Structure formats: C-alpha cells, structure tokens
Amino acid sequence: MDTARLEGLGLQVREDAAGTEAVLDLESSPLVNPVTRAFIPEVTFQVMGDRLIPIAPAAVVGLAPILVGALSDVSDIEALLSDAFNEHIFHVQRRSAELQVLGLAPRVDPETLELSTEVVDGDLAVMLVADRLGNFRVARVVRAGEELRTASGHTLELSEFRERVALTGYLSALFGEPASRPQPVPVGAGLVRFADIVEKFGAEALVPPRSSLELLAQLEVNGRPYRFAAARVAGRTFRGLLAGAQGKVWAGRFELDEFPGIVQMVADLLKVSPEAVRLVGPDAPQE
Numbered sequence: 001m002d003t004a005r006l007e008g009l010g011l012q013v014r015e016d017a018a019g020t021e022a023v024l025d026l027e028s029s030p031l032v033n034p035v036t037r038a039f040i041p042e043v044t045f046q047v048m049g050d051r052l053i054p055i056a057p058a059a060v061v062g063l064a065p066i067l068v069g070a071l072s073d074v075s076d077i078e079a080l081l082s083d084a085f086n087e088h089i090f091h092v093q094r095r096s097a098e099l100q101v102l103g104l105a106p107r108v109d110p111e112t113l114e115l116s117t118e119v120v121d122g123d124l125a126v127m128l129v130a131d132r133l134g135n136f137r138v139a140r141v142v143r144a145g146e147e148l149r150t151a152s153g154h155t156l157e158l159s160e161f162r163e164r165v166a167l168t169g170y171l172s173a174l175f176g177e178p179a180s181r182p183q184p185v186p187v188g189a190g191l192v193r194f195a196d197i198v199e200k201f202g203a204e205a206l207v208p209p210r211s212s213l214e215l216l217a218q219l220e221v222n223g224r225p226y227r228f229a230a231a232r233v234a235g236r237t238f239r240g241l242l243a244g245a246q247g248k249v250w251a252g253r254f255e256l257d258e259f260p261g262i263v264q265m266v267a268d269l270l271k272v273s274p275e276a277v278r279l280v281g282p283d284a285p286q287e
Contacts, residue, residue, distance in 0.1 A: 009071055022044070026043060031043075053065045116129045126138060127141075
C-alpha cells in the first residue's frame with residue numbers, strides 16, 4: 001500500500017521489522033471500553049496489501065479488517081472501526097445474556113473484551129471463548145485435573161442448547177472420560193430409558209414442537225467404546241455427535257425423517273458393517 005495514500009487518509013505511517021503499521025488518532029471521537037469506561041484514543045493497524053488489520057490496543061484485536069480502496073477520508077475509517085467495535089460489544093451482551101439463561105457465568109476480560117465462561121460437569125471443566133462475532137469455541141478442557149492438549153478448537157452454536165443439561169451432556173459426550181470398554185448407564189438419578197417412555201405413554205404419544213429432547217447412547221464398535229448424543233434443535237431437526245476414546249468423530253445436524261437409526265448411522269460414519277456396532281443398554285434397576 002502506498003504510504004502517501006495512507007497519510008492522505010489521516011493515518012500516521014511507520015515502518016518496522018514487522019512491516020508497515022498505520023496509527024489512527026481517535027482523540028476527537030474515541031472508542032469507549034464498556035468494562036473499564038476508559039477511552040481508547042488511538043488504534044494501530046497492520047497494513048496488509050489493501051487491508052488495515054487492527055492490532056492494538058487489545059480491545060480491538062480481532063475486529064474485521066478495513067479495506068482501504070473504498071475510503072475517502074479519515075472519517076470513513078472511524079465509522080467502520082466504530083461499527084465493528086459496537087457490533088462486538090453487541091455480541092458480548094447478547095451471548096452473556098444467553099449464558100446467564102443457561103445458568104453459566106459470563107466473564108469479560110477488561111483489557112481484551114473477550115467473553116468466556118466455564119462449563120463444569122463433575123470432574124470435567126470446559127472453557128468456552130467467543131470471538132468478535134459471538135461464535136464460541138472450546139479453548140481449554142480439564143478432565144480429572146489434567147488438561148487435554150488436543151481438545152481445543154472445537155466450535156459450537158450456543159443458541160442450540162436450550163438448557164444447561166443439554167450443553168453439559170454434549171460436552172461430556174465429547175470430552176468425557178474414555179473407558180477401556182463402554183460402561184452401562186445405571187437407571188436412576190433422573191435417567192430414563194426410551195423403552196420405559198414407550199411402555200408407559202404408548203408409541204402414539206407426541207412431543208410438542210417446542211419441547212427439548214436429548215438422548216445419549218453408548219456403543220461398542222469392534223471392541224472400542226463410543227458415545228452417540230443427539231438433541232432436538234427445532235421441529236424434526238436434531239443436532240448429533242459421535243465421540244470415541246480420542247474425542248469427536250463426527251458432529252452435525254440431521255432430519256429425523258432421514259435418520260437411519262443409531263446403529264446404521266454409526267456404521268456408515270465408521271465404515272463398518274452394522275453387525276460390528278453394538279448398543280450398550282443400561283443396567284436394570286436394582287431391587
């Protein structure tokens with residue numbers, strides 16, 4: 001990018017070992033950190049081709065790059081930067097409210113304005129972090145006091161989880177303790193078998209359109225343990241997850257009418273015959 005072009009837009013340009021940087025003076029219209037209430041008087045950009053990428057201070061890092069080509073003066077840069085910053089604050093507020101509805105505590109770093117939360121289920125603790133557009137990813141997983149180095153990076157859509165138990169169930173299926181063999185799930189402590197529901201309510205009973213519905217199945221495939229979890233998103237659309245001892249194998253959405261059944265779907269995903277897939281049923285209740 002031509003230095004004269006950047007200076008003509010009202011930017012201060014400097015060169016260093018890392019490349020070209022451009023500084024925008026915001027003294028006349030500073031951004032405001034909503035946590036500390038401190039003003040942000042200037043923003044530093046890394047110049048990459050025809051893009052200005054915010055790199056300082058920490059509160060603006062990760063905001064969308066600004067394309068120089070369509071800019072006419074410094075006010076255009078200020079407006080685009082302000083719009084991106086305010087959009088990020090909106091997503092922080094929106095996602096914080098969703099976390100609170102789920103019974104989770106939102107945390108906003110006062111310097112970076114990064115939103116995070118920790119989901120704890122027994123000896124499993126999963127840290128979720130949102131990007132500047134409010135998209136959550138798994139940043140850290142600790143199981144039984146040990147950090148899982150390969151667990152980070154998994155993304156999820158928070159709005160698909162209507163209750164905290166649905167989110168914890170999903171994360172537990174994804175990162176829960178792998179066993180050498182799948183362990184039967186004991187009936188009790190609130191767990192219900194679908195067979196019991198059909199027996200008690202009949203096969204013609206209906207699930208209302210907006211009711212939540214989650215299920216968990218444990219399987220053995222050629223002697224190896226797997227977990228299959230599914231949760232209703234809306235109507236007849238479900239979100240599914242298959243996880244093994246090494247973590248996630250598959251995750252995605254499916255329509256109930258097109259779902260071939262757990263055994264067949266797992267067989268298709270793992271490219272084995274259905275005979276190699278065995279559902280591990282729950283223990284019978286103790287007398």
